[in-house]
Amino acid sequence: MTLYVRIGVVGAGYMGRSHAAAYRNVAAIFGAEPARPLLDCVADVNMESAVRMQKDFGFLRSTGDWREIIDDPRIDAVDICAPNGLHREIALAAARAGKHIYCEKPLAMSSTDSRQMMLAAQRSGVITLVGFTYMHNPVQAYVRELLDSGEIGEVVQFRTARDQDIMADPELPFSWRHDRALAGPGALGDNGVHALSLSQMMVGDIVELCAMVETFIKERPVAKAGSGYAARIDKEGGMRRVENDDVAVILVKYRTGATGTIESSRIGTGRKAGPQYELQGTRGTIVFDQQYLNEVQICRAGGQWQTQRLSEDHPGSAPFHVGGGMQLGFNDQKIVEARRFVVAIAGGEPIRADFEFGHKICVAVDAVLKSVDEKRWVSVSEIDPWPDGSVGEVVR
Secondary structure (H helix, E strand, O other), X not given: OOOEEEEEEEOOOHHHHHHHHXXXXXXXXXXXXXXXXXXXXXEOOOHHHHHHXXXXXXXXXXXXXXXXXXXXXXXXXXXXXXXXXXXXXXXHHHHHOOOEEEEEOOOOOXXXXXXXXXXXXXXXXXXXXXXXXXXXXXXXXXXXXXXXXXXXXXXXXXXXXXXXXXXXXXXXXXXXXXXXXXXXXXXXXXXXXXXXXXXXXXXXXXXXXXXXXXXXXXXXXXXXXXXXXHOEEOOOOOEEEOOOOOEEXXXXXXXXXXXEEEEEEOOOOOOOOOOEEEEEEOOEEXXXXXXXXXXXXXXXXXXXXXXXXXXXXXXXXOOOOOOOOOOOOHHHHHHHHHHHHHHHHHXXXXXXXXXXHHHHHHHHHHHHHHHHHHOOOEEHHHOOOOXXXXXXXXXX
């Protein structure tokens, strides 16, 4: 008998539709075992958007109130694709209801909120996942294997950037993404957290950092209609001050002793995807660029560079790579992510990018903001002495 995991999605915008498409493809790509996602309900404050998404993706129903998803005992998991400022309230309600939670990044607006969300989920014993999509490209698992095997020796330097030019046009209207109360940080909170997630995955905990941020497009036209990237200009609506950053630059020191630089921009002209990173070790170097997401560059001792293209032989790649050179795409990463969530629920096993992982990213973001405000190096322990929730509070 096929096990179904009934999903309720909160948010019918771009990201909600991306998640819905991923769930629809899980069984087609990987098969129905050990469980199959069932799109039960979609919620959005804009009921017209919710109804449209219901019809487009085959949800059983739609609603204008996300609380109906929380209150429905038939729904197993809540998928949060709402604006950042709503993540905490929805996640805490879901945890109290004993529902598994898949929350888009960033996990929360602050590390205080993310810690509360992490502890609530731990107490409830639910499976959690934060939507750091780029971690789920099978190439990242391959790179992690190289690091674990000592292929490039001890990592001494990590460089990464997650740049886009999606907001490079100064005529792009003001939206919730520019509103500090709804979005939190700008490039740092939207793009930079992806770079931070790969930093955490590849090198581990940051212990100290120093940062700067800047807003270069200081005003944007008021929107007439639409939301987020779909907002449209009201030509007679005037201008509104942008409340968060366009660019962030961070210097970091890791617990391992390695050093690093982490950068992010939402106005990086000509930069479309990202992230890119470089891992320099004592015996070699690894380079990856998301715009070439099916390959990784490796330089081993002796200085000979090799391009390793993913194939069906690499773990996690077989469902997409039917032969060497076949390509995995951006949206396929979301399918992998959605499947890992469903499999974790079916097996009761946690996922690497859970709420504890997401909380560490929020701690790093708050350390960046403190560094910017106080113009100094900041230890992450100043933000949260126990980022994993293991000390100072009972978590079960």
